[in-house]
Amino acid sequence: MTTPGFICGLDAALAVIGGKWKPLILFHLFHEARRYGDLRRAIGNVSHKMLIQQLKELEADGIVDRLDFKEIPPKVEYSLTAFGQTLAGALKPLCAWGAEHMIEVEKLMSRRGASEVAKVA
Amino acid sequence: MTTPGFICGLDAALAVIGGKWKPLILFHLFHEARRYGDLRRAIGNVSHKMLIQQLKELEADGIVDRLDFKEIPPKVEYSLTAFGQTLAGALKPLCAWGAEHMIEVEKLMSRRGASEVAKVA
DNA sequence: TTTGATACTTACCAAAAGGTGCATACTGGA
């Protein structure tokens, strides 16, 4: 590889928000800062390990800010950095596309599920 | 879950282009229709299995069109459907974001690599 | 003092994703 990897810029973006829960995290942090347990409850079906892991990566990538209040019992707040805000902004059109075509996408997904069931049967 | 899954629309979009190579495929097909081997060479480091698999999913989701010329030796051409075009369009801002911040992202990625190396040492 | 809440780590295990290589079918060229 001559260039360190990215063909499209899309690759670069995907390298940052590629993780399974990252878009969701971005989404939930876009409105306001949140404490860990708070965020976990908001997303719902994330395992603890995943959420921590993804948050750490996002933090390492400068997308989210971690504010440790050094209190007992522990209190930590997560929020988007300015950089994270720009990324969340770039995500919006895709979000709009998804919202616009959600019905179709849901059909597609249920079809996928159906064919997988059919495979088993 | 009350709703069949999607919180943000982003999820819906990600459900469609979530695959590792799908954005790249979208990107390469955005300009013009391409034959299989052609596309494979264009992307470069995709395994045959992955490309076929992702293309099949995209085809099943109505994102790409597969045109089989029924010739011997085989000739097949892939292109974006109208639906696929809208998705590719929605991907553009993210692509732009990636292009704009590519330098930073590259730094981030090499840092990731470095920390992994450090972990081994 | 035991339980529970907070945030987080680590070890272990299952499942899914992804890669390699072989097989197919057919034709044209060496």
Place this chain on the structure above:
DNA sequence: TCCAGTATGCACCTTTTGGTAAGTATCAAA
């Protein structure tokens, strides 16, 4: 005839990903 190139399928194996469960530290409430 045998190999190459076309697109694709299939089986096996490795790597990555994700989940579960337990452990750490500290204080408050029961």
